[in-house]
Amino acid sequence: MSEIALVTQLKDKFGSGIVAVEFDAIDAWVEVTASALIGVCSFLRDVEDYHFDMCNCITAIDYLHTDAKKAEKVDWAPHIELVYHLSSIATKLTLVIKVKIPRWKDEAAQQLPEIPSVAGVWTTAVWHEREVYDLSGVNFIGHPELKRILCPDDWEGYPLRRDYEMPLEYHGMRGR
Amino acid sequence: MSATNIDDPRVIEFDVRTDEMLINMGPQHPSTHGVLRLALRTDGEIVSDLEPHIGYLHRCAEKIGENLTARQFVPYTDRMDYLAAMNMNLGWALTIEKLLDHDVPEKGRHLRVLICEMNRIASHLVAMGTYGLDLGAFSPFLYAFRERERILDLFEKACGARLTYSYIAPGGATADLPVGWTTECSDFINQFKKIIPEFHTLLTTNAIFIARTAGIGVLSPRMAIDYGCTGPVLRGSGVYHDLRFHGEERYTELYDGYEFDVICADSETGKYPDSHQEVYQDGLEYPDVPADTILGDCWHRFYVRMLEVVQSVRLIEQSIAKYDACTGSHGEPIKLTQKLPVGEAYLETEAPRGQMGFYVVSDGQSNPWRVRARSSCFSNLYVTAPLCRGVLLADVPAVVGSLDVVMGEIDR
Numbered sequence: 001m002s003e004i005a006l007v008t009q010l011k012d013k014f015g016s017g018i019v020a021v022e023f024d025a026i027d028a029w030v031e032v033t034a035s036a037l038i039g040v041c042s043f044l045r046d047v048e049d050y051h052f053d054m055c056n057c058i059t060a061i062d063y064l065h066t067d068a069k070k071a072e073k074v075d076w077a078p079h080i081e082l083v084y085h086l087s088s089i090a091t092k093l094t095l096v097i098k099v100k101i102p103r104w105k106d107e108a109a110q111q112l113p114e115i116p117s118v119a120g121v122w123t124t125a126v127w128h129e130r131e132v133y134d135l136s137g138v139n140f141i142g143h144p145e146l147k148r149i150l151c152p153d154d155w156e157g158y159p160l161r162r163d164y165e166m167p168l169e170y171h172g173m174r175g176r
Numbered sequence: 177m178s179a180t181n182i183d184d185p186r187v188i189e190f191d192v193r194t195d196e197m198l199i200n201m202g203p204q205h206p207s208t209h210g211v212l213r214l215a216l217r218t219d220g221e222i223v224s225d226l227e228p229h230i231g232y233l234h235r236c237a238e239k240i241g242e243n244l245t246a247r248q249f250v251p252y253t254d255r256m257d258y259l260a261a262m263n264m265n266l267g268w269a270l271t272i273e274k275l276l277d278h279d280v281p282e283k284g285r286h287l288r289v290l291i292c293e294m295n296r297i298a299s300h301l302v303a304m305g306t307y308g309l310d311l312g313a314f315s316p317f318l319y320a321f322r323e324r325e326r327i328l329d330l331f332e333k334a335c336g337a338r339l340t341y342s343y344i345a346p347g348g349a350t351a352d353l354p355v356g357w358t359t360e361c362s363d364f365i366n367q368f369k370k371i372i373p374e375f376h377t378l379l380t381t382n383a384i385f386i387a388r389t390a391g392i393g394v395l396s397p398r399m400a401i402d403y404g405c406t407g408p409v410l411r412g413s414g415v416y417h418d419l420r421f422h423g424e425e426r427y428t429e430l431y432d433g434y435e436f437d438v439i440c441a442d443s444e445t446g447k448y449p450d451s452h453q454e455v456y457q458d459g460l461e462y463p464d465v466p467a468d469t470i471l472g473d474c475w476h477r478f479y480v481r482m483l484e485v486v487q488s489v490r491l492i493e494q495s496i497a498k499y500d501a502c503t504g505s506h507g508e509p510i511k512l513t514q515k516l517p518v519g520e521a522y523l524e525t526e527a528p529r530g531q532m533g534f535y536v537v538s539d540g541q542s543n544p545w546r547v548r549a550r551s552s553c554f555s556n557l558y559v560t561a562p563l564c565r566g567v568l569l570a571d572v573p574a575v576v577g578s579l580d581v582v583m584g585e586i587d588r
Contacts, residue, residue, distance in 0.1 A: 025519065025520070026274060026275065026519055026520065026521045027520070027521065027522050053401050053402075054401055054404060055404060056404070056524065056531065056533055056550055057522070057533055057535065057548065057550035059535055059546070059548045061537055061545070061546045062546075083535070085522055085533070085535070085550070087524075089401055089415060089417045092422045094424070096522070122402060122404065123402045123403050123404075124402065124403050124404025124555050124558065126558070127554065127555070127558045128404075128555075131554075135236070135238070148231075149230065149231060150230065150231040150234040150236075150587060150588075151231060151234065152231070159236050159239055160236070160238060160239055164239075
């Protein structure tokens with residue numbers, strides 16, 4: 001992949017929407033802001049040289065150390081990182097898009113962090129985003145039917161968060 | 177037309193209004209391939225809408241992965257796609273090796289190709305047998321399972337397990353193949369080759385089977401890509417894409433020096449590759465594509481799997497020769513507490529049901545910071561709803577069966 005050309009094109013088009021670029025990592029990635037996400041994704045899907053027509057995987061990584069001593073040692077503040085693994089059937093390229101968002105929109109009110117949904121760019125994202133919402137607790141704005149998919153509808157909490165605690169009881173069943 | 181005048185029966189017939197009916201199919205329905213629940217909205221015999229409900233087997237393997245080392249997680253990958261556990265092991269092993277930048281010796285490479293293609297045959301046999309069951313044909317199931325048993329026997333000799341193998345591990349494999357295993361394997365392949373045409377007479381060319389699958393659930397290439405379909409579902413729609421050819425180098429180099437074809441109908445002629453002639457040197461003919469099928473329908477998805485079995489036979493024959501010629505180690509698995517370097521790696525492999533991806537993020541400990549499994553069936557199942565809208569109720573099992581889903585992998 002002509003990496004430099006891609007970065008130049010992206011930076012020309014989105015300017016400060018592109019936060020960081022790392023092509024020396026094991027998998028090359030581009031970090032973008034949440035507001036630029038839809039634009040970048042549509043651009044990558046449609047532009048002829050790259051044509052990323054497949055959204056393989058959407059992952060949310062919760063960066064939080066529940067242990068205060070460990071939290072002191074790391075150089076990042078708690079946040080959630082969304083990772084989009086893209087590939088192209090037409091050009092056989094792969095690319096990783098990352099977006100960093102806060103862990104909560106409003107922690108006291110338990111309001112989930114928000115990010116635009118890419119379901120309009122790749123239909124497959126509908127289920128992938130539902131899974132991320134279900135397990136990691138991210139609110140995808142503009143998603144057609146954001147509801148739990150793997151856990152039951154009345155499940156509480158988001159299991160893949162680092163501070164998640166397994167419920168002690170669920171409908172009379174012992175949790176642990 | 178007066179409501180009070182009901183002398184003419186046709187008037188009554190015309191006047192009868194039927195409501196939409198909600199039907200619950202599964203999670204214990206035999207044709208849903210595990211615990212899948214489909215909520216169907218029907219208008220008479222026509223399905224007007226459908227919603228799959230999944231999660232009955234959800235164990236949150238990704239969370240479990242955060243609390244185990246890379247080596248300890250291998251048995252959990254077995255339980256994802258339990259019909260192709262070797263391929264799941266391989267996906268995880270390659271991802272960890274990618275993160276560690278660890279290479280496997282030549283003998284280990286051929287061992288992996290051999291074992292994974294054997295598992296692909298076993299998996300496609302189940303797909304074929306149960307698809308027959310879905311459509312009311314019982315005998316193909318028995319023939320398929322008879323052959324699959326022999327593969328499981330061979331696996332049992334290699335690693336001691338018949339379903340959840342944990343055989344391929346990051347670094348190599350838990351043990352080398354026992355002495356004489358490859359001979360038994362070639363015996364099986366030689367005998368199995370002769371049986372493949374039987375499967376075609378049982379199902380592929382069966383008039384009832386064609387009537388039930390031709391033109392049903394047609395998936396266009398564009399829609400297949402947009403819905404993230406992979407594997408035989410994608411190739412059944414005529415998209416030329418197989419990760420064994422087009423994947424990442426770390427995966428494709430496994431198949432370096434091997435000769436096989438991507439099974440996919442040619443976009444212009446609509447013909448499938450005819451390299452099966454090399455397997456059948458006695459001039460055995462493959463059935464032609466029936467006239468009333470449409471590229472991307474249930475019949476084509478089924479046919480792609482059947483032809484892939486022949487390609488796997490070719491690969492196994494080559495890998496046995498290559499493996500037997502190798503000396504030295506098959507690759508020792510990494511230590512149980514092996515520390516992972518800081519970084520992240522994502523790798524997809526071509527499992528029998530589609531592209532299975534694993535994503536590992538590490539902060540330098542032996543337990544990964546985050547584990548993610550990209551399930552092929554998860555994306556493949558999502559396309560059920562649009563495919564089933566407007567089909568007859570009896571065709572729903574035909575569509576779901578043709579996608580060949582395994583719930584263990586969807587729910588993880």
